[in-house]
Amino acid sequence: MxxxxxxxxxxxxxxxxxxxxxxxLSTVDYFSNKxxxxxxxxxxxxxxxxxxxxxxxxxxxxxxxxxxxxxVAENIRxxxxxxxxxxxxxxxxxxxxxxESYNLLIKNVSDFELTYYSTxxxxxNSTDEYLISGGRxxxxxxxxxxxxxxxxxxGYLGEVFNDYSIxxxxxxxxxxxRALDEYNNIFEVNSNxxxxxxxxxxxxxxxKVGMLYSDITFGHINKFPLIDLEPYKETRLNxxxxxxxxxxxxxxxxxxxxxxxxK
Amino acid sequence: xxxLRVISRSTFLFMLCIIENYLNTFISLxxxxxxxxxxxxxxxxxxxxxxxxIPIFLSGILYDSFFSTYYLGLYTSIFLVVVVVSNFAVSRYxxxxxxxxxxxxxxxxxxxLPIILEFDLNYWLTGYLTSVFVNSLIFLFLKRALRNNV
Numbered sequence: 001m002x003x004x005x006x007x008x009x010x011x012x013x014x015x016x017x018x019x020x021x022x023x024x025l026s027t028v029d030y031f032s033n034k035x036x037x038x039x040x041x042x043x044x045x046x047x048x049x050x051x052x053x054x055x056x057x058x059x060x061x062x063x064x065x066x067x068x069x070x071x072v073a074e075n076i077r078x079x080x081x082x083x084x085x086x087x088x089x090x091x092x093x094x095x096x097x098x099x100e101s102y103n104l105l106i107k108n109v110s111d112f113e114l115t116y117y118s119t120x121x122x123x124x125n126s127t128d129e130y131l132i133s134g135g136r137x138x139x140x141x142x143x144x145x146x147x148x149x150x151x152x153x154x155g156y157l158g159e160v161f162n163d164y165s166i167x168x169x170x171x172x173x174x175x176x177x178r179a180l181d182e183y184n185n186i187f188e189v190n191s192n193x194x195x196x197x198x199x200x201x202x203x204x205x206x207x208k209v210g211m212l213y214s215d216i217t218f219g220h221i222n223k224f225p226l227i228d229l230e231p232y233k234e235t236r237l238n239x240x241x242x243x244x245x246x247x248x249x250x251x252x253x254x255x256x257x258x259x260x261x262x263k
Numbered sequence: 264x265x266x267l268r269v270i271s272r273s274t275f276l277f278m279l280c281i282i283e284n285y286l287n288t289f290i291s292l293x294x295x296x297x298x299x300x301x302x303x304x305x306x307x308x309x310x311x312x313x314x315x316x317i318p319i320f321l322s323g324i325l326y327d328s329f330f331s332t333y334y335l336g337l338y339t340s341i342f343l344v345v346v347v348v349s350n351f352a353v354s355r356y357x358x359x360x361x362x363x364x365x366x367x368x369x370x371x372x373x374x375x376l377p378i379i380l381e382f383d384l385n386y387w388l389t390g391y392l393t394s395v396f397v398n399s400l401i402f403l404f405l406k407r408a409l410r411n412n413v
Contacts, residue, residue: 012347012350014313015313015316015346015347018316018317021336022337022339023336025336025339026334026335026340029334036335037334040325040328123281123288125330125332126330126374126375126377127331127378129332131330159332161329173378173381174381192382192383192386193381194385253288
């Protein structure tokens with residue numbers, strides 16, 4: 001009976017050895033700041049040679065949720081048009097809110113000459129992070145902003161490989177972002193996967209919170225709108241705001257994404 | 264010949280892994296169809312063999328390198344643990360549909376451990392239970408279909 005049990009355990013010995021070896025690799029990778037896990041992707045271009053078949057892209061099933069985005073995206077194709085629309089949109093928001101302090105910054109934004117690299121979704125990994133095309137071959141860097149066709153932020157690059165990058169989108173629990181509102185109040189944005197949690201880092205004196213933007217003070221390349229918090233209910237504690245926004249829109253293969261880079 | 268066999272098995276498993284990710288990118292519902300997990304369970308329950316440890320290990324290393332932001336070796340060890348756990352369950356207890364569903368549940372929990380630890384209970388519980396149901400059905404159907412063919 002005992003020998004049977006020993007024989008039963010013995011068949012797992014090789015598996016346990018490899019599990020131990022995998023654990024060892026993880027430990028080495030942890031202490032070497034991911035040098036090991038980046039070694040293979042740095043040597044091999046995996047995505048450049050791979051194209052998603054058009055049949056899959058035109059699949060009705062996959063385009064059910066994004067047909068509206070498609071209609072919008074069809075009208076905005078050229079990078080220059082997107083840039084102009086974004087600036088106009090930001091300017092309109094500012095006029096409506098009659099915040100004079102933003103006018104100077106908008107002029108600065110409109111003076112920016114950015115290149116908008118078009119990118120697309122490749123797949124979603126097991127931890128709900130999106131792989132998007134373009135990496136070091138386009139000089140992308142971790143932290144680069146990713147915007148959609150309407151100029152709104154959808155996330156930032158978490159990791160960059162040779163020809164693809166990992167996008168930290170709103171659905172990723174690693175999503176951590178800082179943004180400014182119209183009154184230059186700083187907000188920290190986190191995600192729990194289903195909701196975005198906006199917390200003000202300093203006491204806020206104004207009664208409502210409006211549109212949030214990225215800002216160069218946080219190392220962002222330019223000012224892009226993130227979300228309008230006005231329709232959402234906020235909780236206030238010691239003049240600090242917390243707003244919870246459910247994540248409704250998911251990225252799909254039809255999502256048009258752009259990465260702005262300085263020329 | 265041995266090397267070729269290992270390479271082809273590793274490639275096949277890695278392809279299954281990619282297919283699983285693509286499938287779940289398309290499915291925007293609250294559950295996942297884990298083709299690769301099902302194949303690992305099938306290996307664990309039906310084809311358990313020490314020669315399969317290297318292909319599973321290699322496919323895990325490839326997945327960790329290309330598609331994961333976690334440390335190299337994390338998903339590799341998860342894949343191996345799934346195979347060991349599923350084999351241990353079916354060798355220890357008499358196989359039944361109930362045992363297979365419990366095994367799928369347990370292995371899915373291990374498989375999604377990195378995401379489960381990060382997300383709160385509300386986020387993953389519904390999706391997890393639906394996924395257990397869907398993947399158990401697929402697994403049982405696959406087992407039955409392959410048994411009939413043999």
